[in-house]
Amino acid sequence: MSASPPAPAKIVTRFAPSPTGFLHIGGARTALFNWLFARHHGGEFRLRIEDTDRARSTDAAIAAILDGLGWLDLNWDGEVVYQFSRAARHAEVARQLLEAGHAYRCYATPEELEALREEQRAAKVPMRYDGRWRDRTDWPNDRPYVIRLKAPREGAVTIHDQVQGAVTVNNAELDDFVLLRSDGTPTYMLAVVVDDFDMGVTHVIRGDDHLNNAFRQLALIRALGWPEPVYAHIPLIHGSDGAKLSKRHGALGVDAYRDQLGMLPEAVENYLLRLGWGHGDAEIISRAEAVAWFDLGAVGRSPSRFDLKKLENLNGHYMRAADDARLVALIAPGVGAALGRDLTGDDRALLQRTMPEMKKRANNLNDLTQGSLFWLRNRPIPMDEAALKLLASATPGLLDVARAEFAAQPDWTAAALEQAARALAEREGVKLGQVAQPLRAAVTGSAQSPGLFEVLEVLGRDEALGRIDDALAR
Numbered sequence: 001m002s003a004s005p006p007a008p009a010k011i012v013t014r015f016a017p018s019p020t021g022f023l024h025i026g027g028a029r030t031a032l033f034n035w036l037f038a039r040h041h042g043g044e045f046r047l048r049i050e051d052t053d054r055a056r057s058t059d060a061a062i063a064a065i066l067d068g069l070g071w072l073d074l075n076w077d078g079e080v081v082y083q084f085s086r087a088a089r090h091a092e093v094a095r096q097l098l099e100a101g102h103a104y105r106c107y108a109t110p111e112e113l114e115a116l117r118e119e120q121r122a123a124k125v126p127m128r129y130d131g132r133w134r135d136r137t138d139w140p141n142d143r144p145y146v147i148r149l150k151a152p153r154e155g156a157v158t159i160h161d162q163v164q165g166a167v168t169v170n171n172a173e174l175d176d177f178v179l180l181r182s183d184g185t186p187t188y189m190l191a192v193v194v195d196d197f198d199m200g201v202t203h204v205i206r207g208d209d210h211l212n213n214a215f216r217q218l219a220l221i222r223a224l225g226w227p228e229p230v231y232a233h234i235p236l237i238h239g240s241d242g243a244k245l246s247k248r249h250g251a252l253g254v255d256a257y258r259d260q261l262g263m264l265p266e267a268v269e270n271y272l273l274r275l276g277w278g279h280g281d282a283e284i285i286s287r288a289e290a291v292a293w294f295d296l297g298a299v300g301r302s303p304s305r306f307d308l309k310k311l312e313n314l315n316g317h318y319m320r321a322a323d324d325a326r327l328v329a330l331i332a333p334g335v336g337a338a339l340g341r342d343l344t345g346d347d348r349a350l351l352q353r354t355m356p357e358m359k360k361r362a363n364n365l366n367d368l369t370q371g372s373l374f375w376l377r378n379r380p381i382p383m384d385e386a387a388l389k390l391l392a393s394a395t396p397g398l399l400d401v402a403r404a405e406f407a408a409q410p411d412w413t414a415a416a417l418e419q420a421a422r423a424l425a426e427r428e429g430v431k432l433g434q435v436a437q438p439l440r441a442a443v444t445g446s447a448q449s450p451g452l453f454e455v456l457e458v459l460g461r462d463e464a465l466g467r468i469d470d471a472l473a474r
């Protein structure tokens with residue numbers, strides 16, 4: 001047993017994803033917590049790609065992980081470590097343990113082990129290797145063997161986990177697990193311990209599905225006489241209904257939050273931060289604040305629930321706070337694709353000018369893209385259902401009169417146009433809305449838009465009058 005080790009001089013954390021799928025939301029949160037902890041302490045955040053499962057690791061998954069971390073701006077220190085490339089080092093450590101008597105050769109055949117498991121199943125006892133080669137030296141030198149750790153059998157191990165508290169497991173419950181397979185390849189358990197040590201990792205922050213592994217890893221670390229890392233096992237993320245998070249809860253790859261949902265990285269980051277960690281009532285937390293405030297003590301012990309609605313609202317907040325030029329740059333490709341042409345400098349200037357208003361009305365970049373199209377459409381602009389309805393139900397003749405009034409205005413400004421519309425409504429004995437709604441439909445192609453008179457001003461006299469003419473001609 002040991003108390004939690006004293007904090008080391010320099011803190012090193014790591015994110016160690018297995019590249020067998022996209023960077024999912026839980027992995028991104030693990031990365032973020034490791035990044036924040038390292039930055040908070042002025043330490044290092046390392047990245048290790050655990051690609052030892054050759055059948056399931058793909059280059060596409062590696063690319064998705066690097067891309068996702070880049071998008072979230074979780075920069076790592078030093079080179080990326082690829083675990084598979086270090087297999088020789090892992091094997092060397094296994095052999096050292098063998099020589100030092102902390103590990104042993106096991107010649108049990110797969111059939112033998114299967115028979116053992118069968119017995120244990122029948123006896124309804126936990127399945128684990130029984131140590132049958134632990135003390136033998138009558139090695140059949142012509143047969144392949146695995147190297148197993150000679151794990152302690154008496155006593156107990158306590159991990160002083162920074163999130164879970166003190167967790168104890170009896171050594172009798174842990175078996176002599178395999179370090180090196182008979183083909184000379186390292187197991188995951190060995191690779192993680194060796195890599196963490198070689199990378200100088202001081203704090204292991206990861207999902208609590210790895211807590212069980214931590215006891216075995218600690219036994220190995222102690223056999224090696226290496227410094228013990230501080231552990232922090234974070235509860236997994238659940239769906240809003242409390243069940244384990246799955247695709248149906250919105251558990252997409254990080255790339256989908258960008259590409260399909262049109263989210264901003266700072267919103268996703270803020271959301272992930274609040275998922276299992278808190279600082280008083282703070283909901284909107286800047287990156288600088290997060291770095292200043294982040295600690296492991298405030299990570300909750302119960303699973304957090306993923307709530308897509310909350311994330312969408314948070315994204316709306318960050319949309320409104322975002323720089324206009326940045327938003328223009330972000331939507332320009334989508335706007336261009338929808339219009340079927342490259343945007344000109346004038347197009348971009350127009351989007352930039354309208355952005356303060358437009359971004360208030362959109363919770364994500366997709367809505368902003370869609371909502372912005374009407375500014376740049378070629379005449380005659382398409383009309384949606386609601387706009388067509390408005391035009392069909394407009395007071396007959398009113399749109400013609402409004403057009404004539406506007407055309408006669410010397411000043412094409414929002415204020416002058418509004419005054420003209422109000423005067424017209426009064427004269428005709430109708431509400432302003434009866435004048436404004438068909439006009440809105442005519443110039444925007446929809447029933448919802450930023451302030452009509454501002455829209456008219458920004459479109460300019462010729463374009464606005466042309467659009468009204470198009471509506472009149474329908």
Ligand code: GLU
Pocket residue numbers: 016017018050192205206210
């Ligand atoms: N590669 C493991 C995973 O993706 C993480 C291992 C660790 O953090 O120790 O689940």
